[in-house]
Amino acid sequence: MIALIVLGTVMDIVHKKNVKYFFDNAKKAKKNATKSLSAGERIKVLSKTVVSDIATTSELGAGKRRLAHVMGMYGTILFWVATVAMVFMYTSPNSTTPNIWPILWHGGAILTVLGGCWFWFFLRVDVYSEAQPWYRIIKADLFVLALIATSLFGLIWSYLQNLDLGNRWDDKVFLVFYIVANLILFGGVYWSKFAHMFYKPGAAIQKNLAEADGSRDNLPPEADGPEQFGLGIKREEPKHY
Numbered sequence: 001m002i003a004l005i006v007l008g009t010v011m012d013i014v015h016k017k018n019v020k021y022f023f024d025n026a027k028k029a030k031k032n033a034t035k036s037l038s039a040g041e042r043i044k045v046l047s048k049t050v051v052s053d054i055a056t057t058s059e060l061g062a063g064k065r066r067l068a069h070v071m072g073m074y075g076t077i078l079f080w081v082a083t084v085a086m087v088f089m090y091t092s093p094n095s096t097t098p099n100i101w102p103i104l105w106h107g108g109a110i111l112t113v114l115g116g117c118w119f120w121f122f123l124r125v126d127v128y129s130e131a132q133p134w135y136r137i138i139k140a141d142l143f144v145l146a147l148i149a150t151s152l153f154g155l156i157w158s159y160l161q162n163l164d165l166g167n168r169w170d171d172k173v174f175l176v177f178y179i180v181a182n183l184i185l186f187g188g189v190y191w192s193k194f195a196h197m198f199y200k201p202g203a204a205i206q207k208n209l210a211e212a213d214g215s216r217d218n219l220p221p222e223a224d225g226p227e228q229f230g231l232g233i234k235r236e237e238p239k240h241y
């Protein structure tokens with residue numbers, strides 16, 4: 001899985017040339033810096049980025065979009081960490097897996113399904129702002145749907161094992177679904193939005209450093225005047241993109 005993530009992300013970087021653009025842009029912006037940051041100031045900016053932009057997805061503002069993302073993000077992290085721990089840490093037949101790992105695995109899967117479904121059914125831009133029906137599926141949905149599918153099939157498989165069905169076919173079918181969903185999730189990195197979890201933190205660090213050193217990513221300075229947009233702006237929440 002790790003190899004598939006690395007391969008998919010490297011192919012994506014080569015194809016989009018996004019990392020090259022990112023570094024060229026950062027170099028260009030540096031020339032416009034009005035202040036050179038000390039090591040201490042850099043560490044402060046980095047810590048704020050980790051705590052706010054990365055750990056709580058502050059880019060999404062306060063509200064349901066951010067909450068849904070945080071649920072899906074931490075759910076997935078818990079699910080992956082618990083999976084790795086249960087697969088690799090208790091390999092001998094006499095070892096017992098502490099209860100905490102399956103609890104975290106199930107908790108993570110439930111959070112991922114809830115956060116992911118909330119986003120996909122109600123918050124994704126096609127449905128929320130563009131009035132597309134919820135059942136319209138496009139390539140951009142590959143990541144979120146594969147993520148929900150892995151957790152959901154994992155949960156159903158776990159439930160069926162718990163029923164102790166002996167050698168019946170049901171839980172094997174869901175084990176196969178679980179494996180296929182994982183293959184799609186990790187094998188589809190090149191085509192999906194998977195790699196945003198690496199790009200977004202990098203972009204947030206660059207944005208916050210550019211704000212702190214005054215280069216502002218080559219953007220003009222903020223207007224020095226009152227925000228007067230007229231009454232029209234209050235008529236409706238801006239959500240038509």
Ligand code: HEM
Nearest residue numbers: 053054057059065072073076077140141144193197200201
């Ligand atoms: C395990 C880590 C992560 C997971 C599982 C995850 C999951 C997701 C999912 C499922 C989506 C919806 C994609 C779509 O179909 O448009 C999404 C969107 C997004 N993610 Fe993440 N993400 C992770 C890490 C991050 C990080 C670290 C950041 C920022 C630093 C971030 C920022 C965003 C933003 C800004 C969006 C767009 C949200 C929207 O359109 O409402 N994500 N993420």
